[in-house]
Amino acid sequence: xSFKTSGAFLCCLACLCFLGLGCLPLRAExxxxxxxxxxxxxxxxxxxxxxxxxxxxxQVGRNVAEPPGARVIEASGQYVMPGIVDCHSxxxxxxNVNEQSVSVSSMVDxxxxxxxxxxxxxxxxxxGVTTANILHGSANAVGGQTVVLKMxxxxxxxxxxxxxxxxxxxxxxGENPKRQGNPPAANVRYPxxxxxxxxxxxxxxxxxxxxxxxxDDYEARAARGEHVLAPRxxxxxxxxxxxxxxxxxxxxxxxxxxxxxMLLRLADEYGFQVRTLHxxxxxxxxxxxxxxxxxxxxxFSDWWSFxxxxxxxxxxxxxxxxxxxxxxxxxxxxxxxxxxLNTEAAKVMKYGGLxxxxxxxMVTLNPAKQLAIDARVGSIEPGKDADLVIYxxxxxxxxxxxxxxxxxxxxxFDRAQAKSVVREVE
Amino acid sequence: MMSGxxxxxxxxxLACAASLAASDADTLLLRNVDVYPMIGPRLTAASILVQDxxxxxxxxxxxxxxxxxIVDGQGLRAYPGLIDSGTELGLAEIADLRVTVDSGELGxxxxxxxxxxxxxxxxxxxxxxxxxxxxxxxxxxxxENGERNGGERQIVAGQAALIHAAGWxxxxxxxxxxxALLLIFPSLPVNQPGFAEAKRTYDREIQQIDEFxxxxxxxxxxxxxxxxNFKIDLKLEAMLPxxxxxxxVAISAEREPAISDAIEFAGRQxxxxxxxxxxxxxxxxxxxxxxxxxxxLGRTLDLPLHEDDPYDSAFTxxxxxxxxxxxxxxxxxxxxxVRDLPYNAATAVAYGLPYEEALKAVTINAAEIWxxxxxxxxxxKGKWADMMLTDGDPFETRTQIKALFIKxxxxxxxxxxxQLYEKYLNRP
Numbered sequence: 001x002s003f004k005t006s007g008a009f010l011c012c013l014a015c016l017c018f019l020g021l022g023c024l025p026l027r028a029e030x031x032x033x034x035x036x037x038x039x040x041x042x043x044x045x046x047x048x049x050x051x052x053x054x055x056x057x058x059q060v061g062r063n064v065a066e067p068p069g070a071r072v073i074e075a076s077g078q079y080v081m082p083g084i085v086d087c088h089s090x091x092x093x094x095x096n097v098n099e100q101s102v103s104v105s106s107m108v109d110x111x112x113x114x115x116x117x118x119x120x121x122x123x124x125x126x127x128g129v130t131t132a133n134i135l136h137g138s139a140n141a142v143g144g145q146t147v148v149l150k151m152x153x154x155x156x157x158x159x160x161x162x163x164x165x166x167x168x169x170x171x172x173x174g175e176n177p178k179r180q181g182n183p184p185a186a187n188v189r190y191p192x193x194x195x196x197x198x199x200x201x202x203x204x205x206x207x208x209x210x211x212x213x214x215x216d217d218y219e220a221r222a223a224r225g226e227h228v229l230a231p232r233x234x235x236x237x238x239x240x241x242x243x244x245x246x247x248x249x250x251x252x253x254x255x256x257x258x259x260x261x262m263l264l265r266l267a268d269e270y271g272f273q274v275r276t277l278h279x280x281x282x283x284x285x286x287x288x289x290x291x292x293x294x295x296x297x298x299x300f301s302d303w304w305s306f307x308x309x310x311x312x313x314x315x316x317x318x319x320x321x322x323x324x325x326x327x328x329x330x331x332x333x334x335x336x337x338x339x340x341l342n343t344e345a346a347k348v349m350k351y352g353g354l355x356x357x358x359x360x361x362m363v364t365l366n367p368a369k370q371l372a373i374d375a376r377v378g379s380i381e382p383g384k385d386a387d388l389v390i391y392x393x394x395x396x397x398x399x400x401x402x403x404x405x406x407x408x409x410x411x412x413f414d415r416a417q418a419k420s421v422v423r424e425v426e
Numbered sequence: 427m428m429s430g431x432x433x434x435x436x437x438x439x440l441a442c443a444a445s446l447a448a449s450d451a452d453t454l455l456l457r458n459v460d461v462y463p464m465i466g467p468r469l470t471a472a473s474i475l476v477q478d479x480x481x482x483x484x485x486x487x488x489x490x491x492x493x494x495x496i497v498d499g500q501g502l503r504a505y506p507g508l509i510d511s512g513t514e515l516g517l518a519e520i521a522d523l524r525v526t527v528d529s530g531e532l533g534x535x536x537x538x539x540x541x542x543x544x545x546x547x548x549x550x551x552x553x554x555x556x557x558x559x560x561x562x563x564x565x566x567x568x569x570e571n572g573e574r575n576g577g578e579r580q581i582v583a584g585q586a587a588l589i590h591a592a593g594w595x596x597x598x599x600x601x602x603x604x605x606a607l608l609l610i611f612p613s614l615p616v617n618q619p620g621f622a623e624a625k626r627t628y629d630r631e632i633q634q635i636d637e638f639x640x641x642x643x644x645x646x647x648x649x650x651x652x653x654x655n656f657k658i659d660l661k662l663e664a665m666l667p668x669x670x671x672x673x674x675v676a677i678s679a680e681r682e683p684a685i686s687d688a689i690e691f692a693g694r695q696x697x698x699x700x701x702x703x704x705x706x707x708x709x710x711x712x713x714x715x716x717x718x719x720x721x722x723l724g725r726t727l728d729l730p731l732h733e734d735d736p737y738d739s740a741f742t743x744x745x746x747x748x749x750x751x752x753x754x755x756x757x758x759x760x761x762x763x764v765r766d767l768p769y770n771a772a773t774a775v776a777y778g779l780p781y782e783e784a785l786k787a788v789t790i791n792a793a794e795i796w797x798x799x800x801x802x803x804x805x806x807k808g809k810w811a812d813m814m815l816t817d818g819d820p821f822e823t824r825t826q827i828k829a830l831f832i833k834x835x836x837x838x839x840x841x842x843x844x845q846l847y848e849k850y851l852n853r854p
Binding site: 016074088119122123126284285287288302303304305306310311312314315316320323335336337339340346347349350351352376391396397398399401418419420 | 464519520521522545550551554669727728730733736737738742761762765766769773775777821822823824825826838844846847849850851853
């Protein structure tokens, strides 16, 4: 599968707009960000200005005509980059992120438990994050459904949902799903080993294939005009069926090379696509196999040693995978780390020698591609959503501070207006 | 930004790394480096003479003593090695796997426990943190909040050690083998049901701590009196250096009320206090200043303590402490993040701490707070030659550590992670 936004999703987006579900009333304000260093990610870095119109990037360039009546943001000496996209987060979830009671919990959906008032949303926004993939936890081999949010702080749960972003489903491999099968878990249940996790996932997809066959058969016969009863809907198999049909992305929590390879082979056998391997701290050991399957990886920059399966985690993971042709993003999995993913990106320059653009792409364009929302966000290009971050220093510097964050051309965070201890002391 | 820099390559260094055990490997003349000594002025294209592991001379031009090994620093910068003031390095390998963790003993009052003797010099963590310029750490017998899996909450958790990040044995690694006693102050929950009960527990624990210290004083008097019935008690014996202020007490407390109570406790017990890992200061800052209590700050890259705190409250805490006139150092308080120590210091700079103060906090201030100001923490004559050579500002992630010296010996910057990198990068 290529990491391009497919027409189907854009179509879906249009439908949502038609139904009035996803389209926000955009303020028609025209904004000019003047004389900044613009890190476009897709088309190099330049000194120039950006025109925002109707929530979209209208113009980017060295010499742009200043639209009359535009609100001007003077950004001399400042840096603008695309809003950060975090491909792995659990913020804004009301209550437990894990439906822990069963090993296959694909019927549950994070979309149903979004808490738009979670302060972590505001803090992420203040750290330059404009979009985040919100995942179910990793307690179950087959977890729940995921949702992509824009950090539209102050809006309702529904208004935060990234219109048209493809839905996802979480799988989990290794130590976390094993925990439910081993003491001291209160109610021990299958599986308890990596073998059992393979079996659980295999059984789930076997069931989903049979379920899909029933529906395909029904739909074919119905299309021929036969009078047939529809099969019974199964809410846990439905999302797996969508995965088989390529309509829902698989996000797979994984650590060790063996378990990743197991899943890739299972996917090949059952004919489904692994969209993104999350964490995948040993991904560098099987970069070739990951690239061959066409999976992408969303990993930590330098986390290691917190558990046994993270002992071979190396900060060079992202660089090795990138060099071997895998689409890589850096994600947080943590409401604190989420606030400085820009400097996390600098670590792939230190460890593995990637370029500035490759580094910043790992927290902007690459995760946008992984989530198939790159037609909308992830780089500074005309026509894309005006999701932009202004920094006072180069965003790869540890001294950089987020000054302003725009989503859909609206100013959602302004350090000059935010409650800050520094100013109070000063 | 760094591309185009000359790479640091000399056979001399490789030869040196291979002969780590050689007795003369800690004498050398380092030339052509920009020296950032921490104490005294910066020098450009200067030299550092190291003899028997210690700095013998720093100057613009130093004549090479006969036969001394000369190392060309190629215009790199020389800084004192960084010091992390809050780790469990050597005591905890894999956080999640208890058998690999030796911090967090059972028992509420355990001053006799020594972190030093449980330090595993071959812990992979030492190799990993050295690669990022860390030459010394304070290793604690427990986490700053006394968390462990099960058992009674720890209160007096044992003695912390200031150690070098390299050495054949823990004995050789010790800089100050008993640098402080760790006291995990009770904490008071906020806005929770059952506050009254929690407050009673809090007060009772403080009372227990006072009683323990009072008991130690009675023991001290009994020992001085030297009666025939006097018996050595290992716990109370370990308290003697605390009572006469030879050994400071590192007291961890997060919130302002607990910090204020800890300061009062230290005053009442007449002990030397170091405040560990506060997450807010507020009015306690002035009290800390008044009593000259140094502060070891936790990670700057942390979430605000309270939901309604400014989003940058943790980022600005070091600046707040500095503005209050406090002497500060930094601890990462998680082995996994020790290597990110310089980036935490950098964030403090971004949010108001002067650059020089941040650099001092991870070098000379830390050395002084932990009783080793005469041994490490700056590039000065007579101190251990703990030096890192960098190609830029050590607080920037993109800067590379090109060489590291501990007690004048060059340390191999390779570790399991770099080996795995090379191995799998070259996988056919």
